[in-house]
Amino acid sequence: MNLQMIFAGFGGQGVLLMGQLIAYAGMLSGKEVSWMPAYGPEMRGGSANCSVVVSDEPVGSPKVEDADVVVAMNKPSMAAFEKSVVPGGLLIYNSSLIDDKPKRADIRAVPVPVSEISSELGSPKVANMVMLGAVAKLTGAFSAEELVDALRHKLGSAKEGMMQMNREAIDRGMAVAEG
Amino acid sequence: MAAPAIYGRPKFLTDAPFHYCPGCTHGIVHRLIAEVLGEKFEQDEVIGVAPVGCAVFAYNYFNCDMFEAAHGRAPAVATGIKRAQPDKIVFTYQGDGDLASIGMAETVHAAARGENITIIFINNGIYGMTGGQMAPTTLIGEKTSTSPFGRTAAANGNPIHVSEMLATLNGPSLIARVSVHDVKNVLNAKKLIAKAFQNQADGKGFSLIEVLSTCPTNWGKSPLEALQFVSERMIPEYPLGTLKEV
Amino acid sequence: MNRQMMKGNEAIAEAAVQAGCRFFFGYPITPQNEIPEYMSRRLVEVGGQFVQAESEVAAINMVYGAAGTGARSMTSSSSPGISLKQEGISYIAGAELPCVIVNIVRGGPGLGSIQPAQSDYYQATRGGGHGDYRMPVYAPASVQEAVELTQRAFDVADKYRTPVMILGDGIIGQMMEPVTMPEYTAPAFDRSWAATGWKEGCGRERAVINSLYIQPDVLEKHVNKLARKYAAISENETMVEELYMDDAEYAVVAYGTTARIALTAVRRAREDGVKVGLIRPVTVWPFPEKAIEDAAGRVKGMLAVEMSLGQMIDDVRLAARDRCPVRFYGRTGGIVPGVREIHAAIHAMKEEL
Known part of the structure; x- marks a missing residue:
C-alpha cells in the first residue's frame, strides 16, 4: 500500500483530525505514516488542509502533490485540490456544501452529503466522521473498528461517551459510500 | 582600650591586584561586596557574573565560581544560573553601559520576573573601558568622547534613571541608590548591599543597588575632583535613597 | 516501547526531556512554538525550569548560565530568532559549554516567511556567530530521527563541551509521524569544570566560565585547542x-x-x-x-x-x-x-x- 491523501476544508470542519485519524489507523495497523498540516498563510481565510501518507515503505515526501485521494469538505477546497488527484484517483467531496460538479473525467468523484447525514444523526459535529467512514470504505484501507480504535487512541478514554455517536457516523458514511 | 581592628583581605577576594585606575571607586565597591559575602556566606554558596566594561575582569577578583557574560546579558546569565542552582547566592556586577543601554531589556525583565538575584549597578555616567564614550546615564552638559560638545537632550537624549524606573515594577524586593564618595556613604552602601544579599538568601526576590561611582581618567579629573563631581553634580541628578523596599 | 504519533516539535521537546534536559529558555516564533509550549508544561512535571525569555538574545544567555552549571539546557527558535542567538552561541562555543539549540528553519532573508526552508545552511554550518569556531549540526529527515538526533546532540554536546544544533524546518517541526521513544541512558560525563559553588580545598579549581582571553597568544592557544576538538568531532561524529x-x-x-x-x-x-x-x-x-x-x-x-x-x-x-x-x-x-x-x-x- 502507498496511499497519498489530501484532506481539505475550512477550519472547524475537523479536516486536520480526519487526516490524523487516518494516520493513526495506519500506524496502529503497522504501516508507515505521515501527517503534514498546512500552516501559516496557507490557512488564510480559515481554510485548513493536511497531507497524509499511509505506506508499506518508509514515507518519502510527507507533502502530497499527486494524491490518490482528495477529500474536499468545501467549495474552495475542491477548486484548489481537484487538480491534485492522480488520473484514476478518487475525489470525495461534501455534496452538502458543494453544488458544483467536479470538472475532470479521468478521476472517480464521489459525492457524500455529510451535513445532511450528520444532522439526521443529531450531531452536525460528526460530519467529519461520516466522511471518514466514506473514505475508509472507498479506499478499502480501513474497517470501522480500526477507525474507532484510532479515535480512541487519539482522544483518550475521557471521550468514551462520544464513541457511540462517532461509530454510528462512521457506519453511515461507509453505508453511503457503498450505495 | 579595645583591640585595634585589623583589616585583611576578605576571603571573597583573590590575591590578584585590581587593574582599576587611581581614584576609581570600583575597588571600594568590590571590597564592600566581598566583605558582605564573607560575613554572610561560605565561598561555595556564591556564584557571580562579571559584565563587559571596566569590571570585565571581576572574575579574577571575586574568589568564588564566576561567569563572564556578554555585554548587557548578565541578568539573563544569572537567571540561567539561579534556575539551575536555586540554593546558590547569584549576583551580577554591571556598569551603566552594560546594564542601562545594551542590557536594559535583560535588566527590566529580570526585575519584572522578580528573579531572586542581586545586581550591583555601577553608575559613573561613562563608558570607561572603551575610552570615555557617552553612557545612558551621562549628565546633560557632560562632555564625553562621543558627546564632545556636552550632552544635550536634543542631540543625545536624556539620562536614564534606572532605579526610579525599576521601582515602578512589582517584581523587585529592594531598589536603592547609594554612593561611595565619602566614608559615611561607603558605610551606608555596605549596609544596603548587605540587605540586598540578605533578601536573596531570604528568598525575597530581585534586588538592585545602584552605586554612584567615579571615573577620573575619562572624566579628565583628579581623584578628589571626581569625588566632588559625584556629590555636586551626580547626586542632584540621581538622588540617593531607597526607592523601593518590600 | 509504544509507537506514538507525535508532532516533530513536541517529539524534539520530549526527547530532550528524556535525555535529561531540565532547563529550557525560549521565545515565541513560528514554526517552532510547540517546543516552548510543550516545555512550559512538561518541565514542571519533572522538576525542571522553563523561562519565556524577553528575547532570543536573553534566552541563549540564560542557556549560557544554566549550561555553565553543568545542567543539560536547551533553547529553540526559527531563523530570525537564531540570528539573534548568534551572540550567545559564539560565547557558548568560546566558553566551551554544552547545550542544544534547535532551529526550525523558515524562509528568509529578513522576516521572510514562516514556511519551511533550508536557507540557514551557511549560518548553521559556518558557525553563525563571530570568531573561529565550529558547531556540530544535525539535520533530521523524520520525526523519529529528530528524536534520536536530539538525544545524541546532548551527548555530543557533553562529550566535547560544545553547542550542538538541530537543524530542522517547518515540515519537520509541524508534521506528525509515529515515534518510538528510545530507552535513553545518559553516559557519565566529567563536569568538574562546571560552576556549582567552589571553595578553597574543595578538590577542583575555581570555575570561571569565560570566553575572554585578552592576550593574543593565550587566545591563539585556546582557539587551537578548540580546533583540535573540531577535528576530533569531524573524525568521530560525521553521519551520512x-x-x-x-x-x-x-x-x-x-x-x-x-x-x-x-x-x-x-x-x-x-x-x-x-x-x-x-x-x-x-x-x-x-x-x-x-x-x-x-x-x-x-x-x-x-x-x-x-x-x-x-x-x-x-x-x-x-x-x-x-x-x-x-x-x-x-x-x-x-x-x-x-x-x-x-x-x-x-x-x-x-x-x-
Missing part, C-alpha cells in the same frame, strides 16, 4: 546515509526534509531505469566529505537539491573535488520542492551528463 548508491551512475545529495522528497523522486527515476542514488548528510557540519568524494569518483554527475538557492552545494563541490560535475535544483522563499520537479531535474542531469 546512502541509498541506492551501490550501482549508481548519478547521485542526488540532499538533507533533512528535502532528502525524503528527493528519495521519492529517486525511486521514480529508478522505475524509469535511471541508475540514481541518494546521499543524505545527517550531520551537515561535520559534512560527510569522504562519502561525497568517494561517490564523485564513481558517478557521472551529482545533483544537489535544497530548499534554498544553493548553499550546501558549496560543500558538495568542495568534497567532490571536480571528480564529477555538480548540478543544482532548489526552491526558496518557503516553497518546498516537489517530487515531480526533482524527478525532472534528475532526468535533465542524465540528459546532460
Whole structure:
C-alpha cells in the first residue's frame, strides 16, 4: 500500500483530525505514516488542509502533490485540490456544501452529503466522521473498528461517551459510500 | 582600650591586584561586596557574573565560581544560573553601559520576573573601558568622547534613571541608590548591599543597588575632583535613597 | 516501547526531556512554538525550569548560565530568532559549554516567511556567530530521527563541551509521524569544570566560565585547542546515509526534509531505469566529505537539491573535488520542492551528463 491523501476544508470542519485519524489507523495497523498540516498563510481565510501518507515503505515526501485521494469538505477546497488527484484517483467531496460538479473525467468523484447525514444523526459535529467512514470504505484501507480504535487512541478514554455517536457516523458514511 | 581592628583581605577576594585606575571607586565597591559575602556566606554558596566594561575582569577578583557574560546579558546569565542552582547566592556586577543601554531589556525583565538575584549597578555616567564614550546615564552638559560638545537632550537624549524606573515594577524586593564618595556613604552602601544579599538568601526576590561611582581618567579629573563631581553634580541628578523596599 | 504519533516539535521537546534536559529558555516564533509550549508544561512535571525569555538574545544567555552549571539546557527558535542567538552561541562555543539549540528553519532573508526552508545552511554550518569556531549540526529527515538526533546532540554536546544544533524546518517541526521513544541512558560525563559553588580545598579549581582571553597568544592557544576538538568531532561524529548508491551512475545529495522528497523522486527515476542514488548528510557540519568524494569518483554527475538557492552545494563541490560535475535544483522563499520537479531535474542531469 502507498496511499497519498489530501484532506481539505475550512477550519472547524475537523479536516486536520480526519487526516490524523487516518494516520493513526495506519500506524496502529503497522504501516508507515505521515501527517503534514498546512500552516501559516496557507490557512488564510480559515481554510485548513493536511497531507497524509499511509505506506508499506518508509514515507518519502510527507507533502502530497499527486494524491490518490482528495477529500474536499468545501467549495474552495475542491477548486484548489481537484487538480491534485492522480488520473484514476478518487475525489470525495461534501455534496452538502458543494453544488458544483467536479470538472475532470479521468478521476472517480464521489459525492457524500455529510451535513445532511450528520444532522439526521443529531450531531452536525460528526460530519467529519461520516466522511471518514466514506473514505475508509472507498479506499478499502480501513474497517470501522480500526477507525474507532484510532479515535480512541487519539482522544483518550475521557471521550468514551462520544464513541457511540462517532461509530454510528462512521457506519453511515461507509453505508453511503457503498450505495 | 579595645583591640585595634585589623583589616585583611576578605576571603571573597583573590590575591590578584585590581587593574582599576587611581581614584576609581570600583575597588571600594568590590571590597564592600566581598566583605558582605564573607560575613554572610561560605565561598561555595556564591556564584557571580562579571559584565563587559571596566569590571570585565571581576572574575579574577571575586574568589568564588564566576561567569563572564556578554555585554548587557548578565541578568539573563544569572537567571540561567539561579534556575539551575536555586540554593546558590547569584549576583551580577554591571556598569551603566552594560546594564542601562545594551542590557536594559535583560535588566527590566529580570526585575519584572522578580528573579531572586542581586545586581550591583555601577553608575559613573561613562563608558570607561572603551575610552570615555557617552553612557545612558551621562549628565546633560557632560562632555564625553562621543558627546564632545556636552550632552544635550536634543542631540543625545536624556539620562536614564534606572532605579526610579525599576521601582515602578512589582517584581523587585529592594531598589536603592547609594554612593561611595565619602566614608559615611561607603558605610551606608555596605549596609544596603548587605540587605540586598540578605533578601536573596531570604528568598525575597530581585534586588538592585545602584552605586554612584567615579571615573577620573575619562572624566579628565583628579581623584578628589571626581569625588566632588559625584556629590555636586551626580547626586542632584540621581538622588540617593531607597526607592523601593518590600 | 509504544509507537506514538507525535508532532516533530513536541517529539524534539520530549526527547530532550528524556535525555535529561531540565532547563529550557525560549521565545515565541513560528514554526517552532510547540517546543516552548510543550516545555512550559512538561518541565514542571519533572522538576525542571522553563523561562519565556524577553528575547532570543536573553534566552541563549540564560542557556549560557544554566549550561555553565553543568545542567543539560536547551533553547529553540526559527531563523530570525537564531540570528539573534548568534551572540550567545559564539560565547557558548568560546566558553566551551554544552547545550542544544534547535532551529526550525523558515524562509528568509529578513522576516521572510514562516514556511519551511533550508536557507540557514551557511549560518548553521559556518558557525553563525563571530570568531573561529565550529558547531556540530544535525539535520533530521523524520520525526523519529529528530528524536534520536536530539538525544545524541546532548551527548555530543557533553562529550566535547560544545553547542550542538538541530537543524530542522517547518515540515519537520509541524508534521506528525509515529515515534518510538528510545530507552535513553545518559553516559557519565566529567563536569568538574562546571560552576556549582567552589571553595578553597574543595578538590577542583575555581570555575570561571569565560570566553575572554585578552592576550593574543593565550587566545591563539585556546582557539587551537578548540580546533583540535573540531577535528576530533569531524573524525568521530560525521553521519551520512546512502541509498541506492551501490550501482549508481548519478547521485542526488540532499538533507533533512528535502532528502525524503528527493528519495521519492529517486525511486521514480529508478522505475524509469535511471541508475540514481541518494546521499543524505545527517550531520551537515561535520559534512560527510569522504562519502561525497568517494561517490564523485564513481558517478557521472551529482545533483544537489535544497530548499534554498544553493548553499550546501558549496560543500558538495568542495568534497567532490571536480571528480564529477555538480548540478543544482532548489526552491526558496518557503516553497518546498516537489517530487515531480526533482524527478525532472534528475532526468535533465542524465540528459546532460
